[in-house]
Amino acid sequence: MNLLIDYNSPMYLQIKEIILQKINNGEYEKNRAIPSERQLEKIYGVNRMTIKYAINSLVDDGILYRVQGKGTFISPNVRDKRIDIGNNADKGLTSEITFLGKQPSSKVIRFDVIKRNAQLDLIFKNYPKFSKFYRLSRVRLADKEPICVQIANIPFALYKGAERSNFNNSSLYDFMNKVYKTPVQFEEKMVVKDCPNNIEGYLNISNNALIYFCEYFGYTDENELVEYTQSYYRPDKIKFFFHLYKDNNYKN
């Protein structure tokens, strides 16, 4: 295999990432040995110390274990630690993080009241009465590692008093529920694209890395649009898994 060199990332981390991908893809299986250090050295054309660093890091993470004289094996306890936000995961990001045994947290980047702009005008075109919006930009974390950046827009007129909440340690939906209503149905659009420069730093990812960019349109039980959120997800931390049916079986 030819290793595609990314000069912005240490080589041992790239080898580690490749091994992790092979575990996630099922190419390397639980309790099975991975190729020897000598074989990995040949496959990737990097020196033995780099391979050792990558393997040691995976052993420290509990993903690999060594057996004296036999080799390095995939841990039987290894499991997919990515957070599922596909259509099987309807519990919300915080619950999904907790479900994986990780500690969820949030860090507010900005919290503003903004005027209705061209983008919001288009999205909320059926709601001309919404002239101002709260815009909450947060980094969402799991065990202190950034998972995504979320920029939520909610109508000021419906959720007055949001500025008195501390969204570093309280839920936006809890607040929305207390003041008015939370969205119960979502339309979601997703593309894979280059991470914008102003988001990279918050997600701790390198230049030109691909991210999942999602837009959520949240509707109440009365089909009123009350939320428009943009989310930038790290692909190494997030899993988009979808169970699909044939078109004629589909029931929304």
Place this chain on the structure above:
Amino acid sequence: MTLPIVKNLNYFESLFNIVKKDSNDVLTTIVIKNNVIEANKKLAVILKIPIATEIYELQRLRFINNHPMTIEHLYIPWNYVKGIGLLYKENLSFHDLLKHNFKFEILNCNEEIIVNKINHIQIELLKTSRKELPMIKCINDYSDNMIEYSENIFLPELYRFQNITG
């Protein structure tokens, strides 16, 4: 081009049918592999067959309006689709072929979208300078317990995904 194509994540639809239904884009295909191979361990587990069972392998480079957009690589146990290699034509829907010639109806599908590093051959085929690309891993369940597995690498500008929940 009218890309991205909208792929709905509430129900299954092939690229062939999405392009045919929704846009004026032209889909063309080059077959890279049209083989019978033996299942390795990974494929055997996914397809629920013994290792070294013969499987049909179809790898295609697909173009939208003459631009290379996706490499699709699919596997099906050979005993279900004997002779398919000769029947498949580049301008046909593979799933229509399964339906009409082999009477296999797709029942449901599990898809996962991931981002993966790509190799030099994939870079050349897709004429991209990227080092990683998104991939759809797909397991399709058919009637008669037949399973199809595919890995589809695509340029990010090809798809916009859409989903409604709640």
